[in-house]
Each structure stands twice: as C-alpha cells, then as structure tokens.
Amino acid sequence: MAKMSYSEAKKELEAIVKSIEAGEMDVDLLTAKVKRASELITFCKEKLTTTDEELQKLLEEMA
Template sequence: MEKNNSYTKAFEELQQIVTEIERGEISVDELSEKVKRATELIKICKAKLTTTEEDVNTILKELEG
C-alpha cells in the first residue's frame, strides 16, 4: 500500500506543479526548482509503472503456465 500511496502522492504533486505553471503562479525564481522537482516526480511515477507492468506480466505468465 505504501508504494501505491507514494505514486499517488507524487502524481498529485506533479499535477499541482503543472497547474501552477499553466496559471503563471510560479515566479521565474521558483521555476527552476519546480521543474527539477517535477522531473523527480516523473521518475518516481515511471519507476512504479514499470514495476507494476513487470509484476502483471509475471502474474499473467504464471496463470498461462
């Protein structure tokens, strides 16, 4: 459950950053830090999705076998 929550929290934070950027709520001074943070969040989400895909593929192979 904790890993799922970390994905959900990362995704929600990423959405918030995107919204702030779209609305122009981020100053130029903050933009660099927000982009760096967004990059970290994307890596977290991508890693979780990759792991989940591998887990599902393993389960499907076991069911076929």
C-alpha cells in the same frame, strides 16, 4: 520521496504543472519546481515499469 505513494507523487506533480500553467510561478522558483516535477515523473515512471525486488520477494514469501 522513497516513501511516497504513486498518487501522492502524481498529485504533487499535478499541482506543480497547474501552478506553472496558471502562470503563478515566479521564474526564480521555476527551476526548482521543474526539477522537482522531473523527479516526481521519474519516480512515477519507475513505479510503473521497474520491478521492485523487495516487493517481488514479499510476494514470493507470501504463504
């Protein structure tokens, strides 16, 4: 997931939520999907609110 872009993560999340809402989700799959969705949410939230030191460094080194 580390290399995933925000929009990719969001798209995947949307797809999961939609399929759960559509009632297509098998209960056996539900747990795994919800877990994945939670990871995606965490990932997205981190992108929004946690400073990426690597990015910060890149920015500072920019001429």
